[in-house]
Amino acid sequence: MMRMPVSAMIGLFFTSLYFLAAIxxxxxxxxxxxxxxxxxxxxMGPEHWLGTDSIGRxxxxxxxxxxxxxxxxxxxxxxxxxxxxxxLGFLAATIGGWxxxxxxxxxxxxxxxxxxxxxxxxxxxxxxxxxxLILVMxxxxxxxxxxxxxxxxxxxxxxxxxxxARLRGEGRLWVIFREILPNAxxxxxxxxxxxxxxxxxxxxxxxxxxxxxxxxxxxWGGIVKxxxxxxxxxxxxxxxxxxxxxxxxxxxxxxxxxxxxRTTSLKGGR
Amino acid sequence: MGNMLLEVRGLKIGATIHPPGExxxxxxxxxxxxxxxxxGRVLGLIGESGAGKSTIGxxxxxxxxxxxRITGGEVHVNGRDILKLSPRGLRAVRGAEVTYxxxxxxxxxxxxxxxMEQVTEAAVHHGRCSREEAEKRAVVxxxxxxxxxxxxxxxxxxxxxxxGQLQRAMTAMALCPQPDLVVFDEPTTALDVTTQIDVLAxxxxxxxxxxxxxxxxxxxxxxxxQVSDEIMVLRxxxxxEHGETDQIINRPAKEYTQALVxxxxxxxxxxxxxxxxxxxxxxxxxxxxxKFDVLSDxxxxxxxxxxxxxxxxxxxxxxxxxxxxxxxxxxxxGKIDFAGRTLSRDLAGRSRDDLRELQMIYQxxxxxxxxxxxxxxxxxxxxxxxxxxxxxxxxxxxxELLDQIEMGAGFIDRYPAELSGGQKQRVCIARALAAKxxxxxxxxxxxxxxxxxxxxxxxxxxxxxxxxxxxxxFxxxxxxTVKAIADSIAVMFKGRVVRYGTKTEVLTxxxxxxxxxxxxxxxxxxxxxxxxxxxxxxxxxAGN
Numbered sequence: 001m002m003r004m005p006v007s008a009m010i011g012l013f014f015t016s017l018y019f020l021a022a023i024x025x026x027x028x029x030x031x032x033x034x035x036x037x038x039x040x041x042x043x044m045g046p047e048h049w050l051g052t053d054s055i056g057r058x059x060x061x062x063x064x065x066x067x068x069x070x071x072x073x074x075x076x077x078x079x080x081x082x083x084x085x086x087x088l089g090f091l092a093a094t095i096g097g098w099x100x101x102x103x104x105x106x107x108x109x110x111x112x113x114x115x116x117x118x119x120x121x122x123x124x125x126x127x128x129x130x131x132x133l134i135l136v137m138x139x140x141x142x143x144x145x146x147x148x149x150x151x152x153x154x155x156x157x158x159x160x161x162x163x164x165a166r167l168r169g170e171g172r173l174w175v176i177f178r179e180i181l182p183n184a185x186x187x188x189x190x191x192x193x194x195x196x197x198x199x200x201x202x203x204x205x206x207x208x209x210x211x212x213x214x215x216x217x218x219x220w221g222g223i224v225k226x227x228x229x230x231x232x233x234x235x236x237x238x239x240x241x242x243x244x245x246x247x248x249x250x251x252x253x254x255x256x257x258x259x260x261x262r263t264t265s266l267k268g269g270r
Numbered sequence: 271m272g273n274m275l276l277e278v279r280g281l282k283i284g285a286t287i288h289p290p291g292e293x294x295x296x297x298x299x300x301x302x303x304x305x306x307x308x309x310g311r312v313l314g315l316i317g318e319s320g321a322g323k324s325t326i327g328x329x330x331x332x333x334x335x336x337x338x339r340i341t342g343g344e345v346h347v348n349g350r351d352i353l354k355l356s357p358r359g360l361r362a363v364r365g366a367e368v369t370y371x372x373x374x375x376x377x378x379x380x381x382x383x384x385x386m387e388q389v390t391e392a393a394v395h396h397g398r399c400s401r402e403e404a405e406k407r408a409v410v411x412x413x414x415x416x417x418x419x420x421x422x423x424x425x426x427x428x429x430x431x432x433x434g435q436l437q438r439a440m441t442a443m444a445l446c447p448q449p450d451l452v453v454f455d456e457p458t459t460a461l462d463v464t465t466q467i468d469v470l471a472x473x474x475x476x477x478x479x480x481x482x483x484x485x486x487x488x489x490x491x492x493x494x495x496q497v498s499d500e501i502m503v504l505r506x507x508x509x510x511e512h513g514e515t516d517q518i519i520n521r522p523a524k525e526y527t528q529a530l531v532x533x534x535x536x537x538x539x540x541x542x543x544x545x546x547x548x549x550x551x552x553x554x555x556x557x558x559x560x561k562f563d564v565l566s567d568x569x570x571x572x573x574x575x576x577x578x579x580x581x582x583x584x585x586x587x588x589x590x591x592x593x594x595x596x597x598x599x600x601x602x603x604g605k606i607d608f609a610g611r612t613l614s615r616d617l618a619g620r621s622r623d624d625l626r627e628l629q630m631i632y633q634x635x636x637x638x639x640x641x642x643x644x645x646x647x648x649x650x651x652x653x654x655x656x657x658x659x660x661x662x663x664x665x666x667x668x669x670e671l672l673d674q675i676e677m678g679a680g681f682i683d684r685y686p687a688e689l690s691g692g693q694k695q696r697v698c699i700a701r702a703l704a705a706k707x708x709x710x711x712x713x714x715x716x717x718x719x720x721x722x723x724x725x726x727x728x729x730x731x732x733x734x735x736x737x738x739x740x741x742x743x744f745x746x747x748x749x750x751t752v753k754a755i756a757d758s759i760a761v762m763f764k765g766r767v768v769r770y771g772t773k774t775e776v777l778t779x780x781x782x783x784x785x786x787x788x789x790x791x792x793x794x795x796x797x798x799x800x801x802x803x804x805x806x807x808x809x810x811x812a813g814n
Binding site: 159160161163164166167168169170178179182183 | 596597598617620622625626629630632634637638639640641642643651652655701705
């Protein structure tokens with residue numbers, strides 16, 4: 001067993017706690033997701049560990065189901081952005097020429113528009129379903145991944161081993177997946193943690209603005225929105241999801257840092 | 271004892287290494303080395319990479335590179351132990367009493383400052399003299415080092431002078447504070463042979479005229495023989511032999527030193543010409559977007575199972591020729607015939623057999639292999655790709671190839687990072703061989719290796735040529751290598767072939783001017799070679 005730094009251990013603990021809660025939500029949630037079980041904004045107690053929300057639903061249940069939605073959307077969007085972003089980035093780097101120019105300038109164009117505003121515009125004309133949400137978020141974020149993947153791959157394509165593969169007559173797919181990808185993996189993995197967090201924040205922001213996950217489905221940004229009036233009366237219900245978002249962000253980053261440290265010292269790591 | 275300048279006693283230098291997947295541990299880089307140096311003498315430190323030469327050289331300034339620390343021993347400069355000095359005391363020693371000339375002058379100069387400012391900086395900063403005096407001294411040094419327009423040379427920026435001039439400017443920088451000791455760390459290694467000889471002569475004159483003592487670090491015994499009074503041979507951080515230059519070169523006592531002296535003893539019988547496997551016909555090429563022909567009208571040919579050496583200094587178009595032949599750079603004129611058929615100008619138009627029969631080995635074996643693939647994958651891929659070998663058959667053939675390059679069974683599952691430099695190059699050879707090629711292009715394959723290791727690689731290549739009847743196009747700037755292995759030679763200069771023929775023809779006088787210069791510049795392992803060459807050149811120019 002390799003020695004693991006304390007920070008990574010803390011990060012791993014919270015990350016897996018949230019992910020497990022998300023996966024097993026129907027099993028561990030004490031009440032139904034949209035079930036009204038008590039008065040408005042009841043305080044924390046043995047009945048309701050985190051109290052109840054603005055219309056009397058159990059906040060812990062809402063948090064667990066909310067985490068499920070938030071984490072699912074963020075994960076799906078991250079996977080989407082990484083597959084499209086890195087494949088396009090690698091293609092641009094290996095083909096070069098006008099393909100690279102066209103893709104890169106298009107990405108510059110998309111990145112020039114603030115992604116939140118772009119998403120708001122798209123989501124206000126499209127039906128807001130989870131699929132659309134994932135597509136919009138994933139594709140917008142793919143531009144960031146594209147930039148990183150292209151930059152890393154450009155460095156690798158000039159290596160003699162890539163030239164050797166081309167001289168051997170290898171196809172482009174082999175070059176991308178067998179020569180470039182293994183050597184580009186560690187910066188991409190590190191970036192993945194960061195991008196996942198941006199996705200969590202992005203979907204929470206959209207829900208908070210009312211264009212993300214639609215009620216009665218729960219998600220952390222939505223729970224903040226539903227309970228934000230309570231803060232004026234000293235009700236902490238809105239702070240609970242905010243705290244969850246913050247701890248998830250920090251702990252995923254701690255894990256990503258650790259992964260980066262581990263992989264860069266791999267044999268022949270970059 | 272009055273003129274004892276540097277005295278190193280039982281020097282031990284250690285470092286902590288962090289191998290992946292293992293516990294960090296301390297290793298000893300230098301294991302108790304002792305030597306002394308009198309005023310005005312030059313000591314050559316020689317050994318292969320990892321022998322601890324540079325580390326010892328830097329320790330005479332009480333300096334260790336990142337992660338390296340001096341763990342024991344004493345270093346006396348002018349009678350005091352500088353390892354015990356405070357940082358302030360050390361500052362007074364470094365750059366004033368002891369100065370340093372680095373290998374890569376281009377990386378050692380600040381590109382944003384003029385040369386004069388950098389050359390005089392140390393002398394002025396240490397209060398050895400005023401700025402005016404320092405500049406006067408620098409001009410004298412520029413003149414002494416044979417730099418053009420010494421009065422105004424200092425007004426140039428580093429990028430405005432050539433590599434050889436920059437290296438001499440750095441020597442001027444080291445000599446300007448009038449130090450007692452200069453440490454030269456491979457000052458001519460990165461230079462072409464024709465430039466190296468000028469720099470070497472300049473350094474030698476400057477050392478003699480200023481009476482400074484010097485540590486001269488290099489891996490090239492022939493070079494160190496020209497400049498030093500005594501030589502210390504190092505290996506694995508220990509001293510092998512230490513003696514007067516004459517004794518080390520002519521009567522080496524230890525086996526390792528003898529091997530170093532007799533390196534390049536390979537004999538290769540020149541073969542007669544036969545119908546060529548490769549014909550390069552009137553090739554002219556330029557890089558995209560430039561208006562300058564890197565190659566113009568190159569004609570060479572190569573018979574099966576023979577070796578054609580392409581010789582020239584950097585920028586002569588040697589590697590570009592290789593790129594044209596492999597199809598990476600389509601030529602603008604001319605054609606290439608290979609194995610009875612005309613090759614397509616660019617890579618995309620070539621058949622799988624064209625690609626298979628023409629393999630390439632690179633200079634830097636480290637970057638020629640994917641660091642994330644094992645040796646088995648690296649060698650096995652051409653087997654799978656060209657011959658469809660899979661599973662057990664592939665592994666068996668891979669092991670056969672490993673045996674052929676004299677590497678045992680344990681290597682098949684290793685990663686490139688777990689191999690030594692020579693082993694890496696051997697794996698690259700096996701990868702090329704796996705394709706059963708008719709021609710292998712070897713692009714400076716030995717120039718990044720230590721002499722003894724390079725010798726092993728050359729021997730292996732010759733043996734494989736006999737066994738597999740493969741032709742080599744051997745690109746190199748090292749004439750000793752050429753003499754050892756070539757059947758025919760093409761000398762390139764500024765993109766043209768200036769001399770071409772069998773080895774005997776090319777190496778027999780009368781020479782054209784460039785070939786003469788090139789051949790005359792290769793350091794020979796005997797005392798007084800530098801003086802002989804320089805005096806013969808002076809006589810020639812006097813005669814003109």
